[in-house]
Amino acid sequence: MMVAGCDVGSLTAKAVIMDDEKILSTHVVAATASPVVSAKAVMDAALSQAGLDLNDLEYIVGTGYGRKQIAFVHDVVSEIVCHGKAVNWLVPSARTVIDVGGQDAKAIRLDSAGDIVRYAYNDRCATGTGRFLEIMADALELRLEDMGEVSLRSRRPAGISNQCTVFAESEVVSLVNDGKAVPDIVSGLHRAMAFRVAALAKSIEVAEDVVMSGGVAKNVGLFSVLGDVLGVKMKKCGTDPQINGALGAALIARAAVRSQAR
Ligand SMILES: Nc1ncnc2c1ncn2[C@@H]1O[C@H](COP(=O)(O)OP(=O)(O)O)[C@@H](O)[C@H]1O
Ligand SMILES: [Mg+2]
Secondary structure (H helix, E strand, O other): OEEEEEEEOOOEEEEEEEEOOEEEEEEEEEOOOOHHHHHHHHHHHHHHHHOOOHHHOOEEEEEOOOHHHOOOOOEEOOHHHHHHHHHHHHOOOOOEEEEEOOOOEEEEEEOOOOOEEEEEEEOOOHHHOHHHHHHHHHHHOOOHHHHHHHHOOOOOOOOOOOOOHHHHHHHHHHHHHOOOOHHHHHHHHHHHHHHHHHHHHHOOOOOOOEEEEOHHHHOHHHHHHHHHHHOOOOEOOOOOHHHHHHHHHHHHHHHHHHHHHO
8 A cells, every 4th residue: 555745844845655664765855936846846756766656656645834735635734743643653652742844843742642732833933943054054154964063063152142043143143253163153053043942842841752853853963952951862763854744644644545444
């Protein structure tokens, strides 16, 4: 039984194709201005990687910010539910999921079945989202994917006093001009962001195990500092936390087919 999940986020589109218990292919592309186009591009890539055609898929679930515009899905489900399902499948002991994506962040409490107990959401302020890191990577002329490693070389993290992304960017430029070491600046930025994300997570009362989901979980520096700020040892999940929304959607598609067969 082959199914798929497609997650069209604000920054990237993700697709996962599954055959029962097995993940056949996963793919991530940068989102375009059109969710319709991004969804097709990422699904085509995942299908060709698996050597399949759209008609081979029995059921497809869409999620993410652009989910309502995906042409080929049979159903749509919220990202919160999808991240919850994926993390429960990957780490059954998880009771808190922190999903930080390109333009939003979510903290989700799960029960042992992976169902949502409560959640909190931030899509109002860039500082607790991946957008903050993108802007700072540009300001520092660093690659986004290198920020985590760079920050691990820090000896004395810089204090970042501005809470607002725009003002924090000016602060970063001043710190560079003052000769502050780049690893210390990046580490200070991760700390500032981690406090924001931790405040969101604390609003739903963090319970262990805590798992980070979404693209920002790939940033080893932020991942480690967030665990420190929360006072927990966070768990890693799967091989690519960025595809969790699409994985959860595929798992929901699989459950839909199984319940139809009954
Ligand atoms: N290789 C990487 N290393 C570090 N951070 C990354 C990497 N790839 C993506 N990111 C982070 O992930 C964010 C996008 O996350 P994603 O979950 O794909 O967003 P969305 O679901 O909102 O489209 C980016 O803003 C960036 O901060
Ligand atoms: Mg997302």
